[in-house]
Amino acid sequence: MQTVDDKITAFQERVYSAITRIPAGRVATYGTIAKMVGCGSARAVGQALKRNPFAPKVPCHRVVSASRSPGGFFGETSEPAINKKCLLLKKEGVTFDSSGRVNKQHLLS
DNA sequence: ACCGTGACGGCGA
DNA sequence: TTCGCCGCCACGG
Numbered sequence: 001m002q003t004v005d006d007k008i009t010a011f012q013e014r015v016y017s018a019i020t021r022i023p024a025g026r027v028a029t030y031g032t033i034a035k036m037v038g039c040g041s042a043r044a045v046g047q048a049l050k051r052n053p054f055a056p057k058v059p060c061h062r063v064v065s066a067s068r069s070p071g072g073f074f075g076e077t078s079e080p081a082i083n084k085k086c087l088l089l090k091k092e093g094v095t096f097d098s099s100g101r102v103n104k105q106h107l108l109s
Numbered sequence: 110a111c112c113g114t115g116a117c118g119g120c121g122a
Numbered sequence: 123t124t125c126g127c128c129g130c131c132a133c134g135g
Binding site: 009 | 129130
């Protein structure tokens with residue numbers, strides 16, 4: 001990955017790489033990604049994602065919380081940002097329940 | 110080098 | 123089932 005010369009740690013690059021593996025119409029939880037990169041903390045993944053310098057390259061919108069909550073979007077947990085994220089997922093074929101939570105059937109292992 | 114913060118997760122009330 | 127608290131990891135100041 002050398003699209004930009006941003007200086008990021010190997011950990012972040014690792015996280016981005018894992019997220020890139022997520023197919024459209026599917027979503028993964030921060031915890032799952034954490035395990036992928038060999039980390040036991042989903043928080044660390046969130047930190048890396050919020051810094052995501054590869055915005056369109058890395059589909060961060062396909063990453064949700066284990067509670068099936070949308071999570072955040074570009075460092076913003078506000079309604080508008082989340083709304084945009086959910087809209088993108090819906091576009092990819094992801095469905096949500098009445099509570100606004102992602103259906104687990106879309107969860108990637 | 111140290112402390113505080115944060116797109117979370119799991120357990121308990 | 124929902125709300126709250128504590129715990130983990132990595133990063134910025």
